[in-house]
Amino acid sequence: MIKNITSKETIKRRTISDMKKMGTHRSEYNRIIDIYSQLVNQYLIITKEFQDSGYQFEVPTADGSSKKSPIVATLESLRKDILQYSDRLCLNAKSYGDREIESKTKSSLADVLSKFDSDD
Numbered sequence: 001m002i003k004n005i006t007s008k009e010t011i012k013r014r015t016i017s018d019m020k021k022m023g024t025h026r027s028e029y030n031r032i033i034d035i036y037s038q039l040v041n042q043y044l045i046i047t048k049e050f051q052d053s054g055y056q057f058e059v060p061t062a063d064g065s066s067k068k069s070p071i072v073a074t075l076e077s078l079r080k081d082i083l084q085y086s087d088r089l090c091l092n093a094k095s096y097g098d099r100e101i102e103s104k105t106k107s108s109l110a111d112v113l114s115k116f117d118s119d120d
Contacts, residue, residue: 005044012037015091024090036085043078046071 015033019025050056050071058066087095 005048006041008037008041011040015089018091019089022090022096024096029089032085032088036082036089036091039078039082039085043075043082046074046078050075 012033015037016025016030019029019033053071057069057072059069061067083092086092090096
């Protein structure tokens, strides 16, 4: 269970630190990192509310049936948004691996192109 919710600023500092360790941080990304940090913070807050509600994942409708509770829909939406931002910031294994492949490909292409330039 979540006891203490990590603040947005702490999440932002840790994200920047992680990105620097991986060599993917640039100051131009700080606005995106700020949004990502806010989403993660909101996710933690809402997850705690979901836990405190006893994980109520369905709510009754007017006709007597049930539907997914709004809190579950919000959590699902936040998960998707967080995943998209983490991809853009290279914070997960797949996007980081894709970045390494892309940079190796670009450097090989740059090597070939530079040979053509030196022939002139």
